[in-house]
Amino acid sequence: MSSAKNSLTGLILEYDSGLVPPPYSHVFRLALDWKKGNLEVQLDLHYTEREELSEEEILDEGFTVNDDYRYQGPLDQVWINPIQELFSSSKWTSKDIEDGGISLTPQGHGKEEGVKIPSNQEEWQLMAQDLIQAIYETVKKEAPLQIHFRKVDSERAWDCSLTVHFSHRQVVFDQEGKTRNLNWEYAIQLMKLIFTPDYHYELSKEAPGNKRGMYIDCGDGYWHELGKGVVNIDPSFDAVGKIKSRLDELIES
Structure with a gap:
C-alpha cells in the first residue's frame, strides 16, 4: 500500500460538463470523508443554463423541471478501497479543464491539499457517476x-x-x-x-x-x-x- 493511499482520508471531486448544451449541462461537487473508517458523502448537483429552454424542451429530453440534487449522509464503505486504488494509480496534469472535466482535492489527516487534475479523466468521471448512482440507490431515488x-x-x-x-x-x-x-x-x-x-x-x-x-x-x-x-x-x-x-x-x- 503506498504512502499516498495510507495518508488519504478524504477526497473532493468537482466536475463541470463544459461545452455540453442544456438541459444536459451540469456541475457537481462530491465530498468524500472516510477518516473515521466509515464513508460519509456530501453531493451538490446542479444543472446549468436551463433558463434559456422552455419546460417542454426540458421534458422532451427526459428530464424534469428540477433535477438538481443534494445529499449528505453515509455510503457503503465498500467504495473506500476502489477510490484509494484509483487515486494511488492516477497520473496528474497541468492541463486546463475550462472546457469541462473533473478536478480532485485530496484530504489527509484533517487538512486539505492542493487541487489536482487527473490525466485519466474518463476513469474519474466514471467513478463519480458510479458514486452518484450509489447515492441514488441508497436513498431509494432509483432502483438497481x-x-x-x-x-x-x-x-x-x-x-x-x-x-x-x-x-x-x-x-x-x-x-x-x-x-x-x-x-x-x-x-x-x-x-x-x-x-x-x-x-x-x-x-x-x-x-x-x-x-x-x-x-x-x-x-x-x-x-x-x-x-x-x-x-x-x-x-x-x-x-x-x-x-x-x-x-x-x-x-x-
Missing part, C-alpha cells in the same frame, strides 16, 4: 439496474438476469432462480458492451422471443433480438458478437 436476457436454441430456453447494485458495489447473476455474485469490474465491462450497440426500438417487443436466438431487455421492459433489433454501430467492433459470447459464458459457467 436490472438487465434480463433469454437464450433459445433447438433444445430449450434459458432465462437470466443481471442486477447491478451500485449502493454496495455488487452484481448478482440470476439463472432461473440460482444466483451468484460476479466480479464487479468484469460486470461493469459487460454493461459497457451491452450499451454499445444501436437498439432499434421499432423492432422491439414487450415479451422475449421463443425462436432460436438471444434476446435482451435493458431494464425498460422492451425486448430486443441481438443481431436483428440490436446492431453494431462501428463495423470494426463486433459488440453484438461479444455480448453473445459473454452471455454464453455466464450461462455455461
